[in-house]
Amino acid sequence: MNTVLISISITLFCSFAFLFCHHFKYGTRIQDLENEVGDCFGSNNYITSNDVNSNNNYPFGFIGVFLISVSVFLYLMLGRYQDLDLAMADYNVDYLLVADINKGQKLAEKNPDDPLVLLGLAQSYIDGGLYKDAIETLDQLLVINSENTEALGLKASSMYYRDGRVISMDTSLVIARALTLHHEELNTRLLIANDAYLNGNYQKAIDNWNIVLTNKVQVFNSDAINFAIEKSKQKLTQVDFD
Secondary structure, eight states, X not given: OOHHHHHHHHHHHHHHHHHHHHHHXXXXXXXXXXXXXXXXXXXXXXXXXXXXXXXOOOOHHHHHHHHHHHHHHHHHHHOOHXXXXXXXXXXXXXHHHHHHHHHHHHHHHHOTTOHHHHHHHHHHHHHTTOHHHHHHHHHHHHHHOTTOHHHHHHHHHHHHHHTTSOOOHHHHHHHHHHHHHOTTOHHHHHHHHHHHHHTTOHHHHHHHHHHHHTOXXXXXXXXXXXXXXXXXXXXXXHHHHO
């Protein structure tokens, strides 16, 4: 059972038990006190429990209603316990990405000529979908090192997504430059393969993914590449069969 519901139930039970005991002691004390007063003044009229209860103005009922109302209000504010039991934690990681970007920007301000710092900042921009900022950062890096093939590959990818998944003439020139310097450049080959797959050119996608597998310089997930190749082969077989 939901811990919120259990907590509310236990709190209500303890509160009512406390109030009931207090109410009982209050009535008993009043009865004893009034009988003592009667004895002092020589009265023969003794107060019974029924008389005390009928004249007891202790706001027991009002307090009970108040506690129930507050509990219901808190329960509604927290939400239905069924929903809380079934709810999945929503870990929003956008703030982590923003933190990475802010950190990268500060590092770039302190180290404007460091290719690794600029490359990391550009990757953070890409992860956040800020392709224009990524391209500007990569251009800054390419001024320092015009033959940085990883920067060229990331720039081509950023231009591709900035333009709505279209390989424009400018993007083609960046791709050609990157592949001239490094035939197996990871980001560039993945860009070509993914674009070919999305456009139904499965053989071209397979060819470029196979080239990626020969890359001995950059780190990548070979299992994911092999899975993509097998999936493309299945698509290619279906096309040939049709």
